[in-house]
Amino acid sequence: MKYLLIFLLVLAIFVISVTLGAHNDQVVTFNYLLAQGDYRVSTLLATLFAVGFILGWVICGLFYLRSRIALGRAQRKIKRLEQQLSAADEQEVTASQPVVQ
Numbered sequence: 001m002k003y004l005l006i007f008l009l010v011l012a013i014f015v016i017s018v019t020l021g022a023h024n025d026q027v028v029t030f031n032y033l034l035a036q037g038d039y040r041v042s043t044l045l046a047t048l049f050a051v052g053f054i055l056g057w058v059i060c061g062l063f064y065l066r067s068r069i070a071l072g073r074a075q076r077k078i079k080r081l082e083q084q085l086s087a088a089d090e091q092e093v094t095a096s097q098p099v100v101q
Contacts (some may be wrong), residue, residue, distance in 0.1 A: 017046055 021042030030039050039047075 017049070021046065055069075 024041040
């Protein structure tokens with residue numbers, strides 16, 4: 001169901017972009033950092049949207065990867081501390097038992 005909703009959302013965005021592209025065939029001058037170019041409005045909007053979308057996914061992916069690495073480190077630390085705690089409990093139990101002679 002989730003994938004169906006995502007597919008429908010992407011399909012709706014595609015249909016809207018095609019509709020806007022069909023009605024916006026004006027040529028505009030786009031000045032960017034090093035040069036400038038003449039592009040159709042629809043092409044410029046689609047390109048900038050795609051670049052923004054990809055850049056957003058890359059940034060989110062980097063944050064996700066960073067959090068997964070931190071989670072893995074925390075889980076390893078918890079496991080190590082639990083092992084130390086269980087070892088300390090075993091030593092405490094053996095030390096508290098009376099010595100029978």
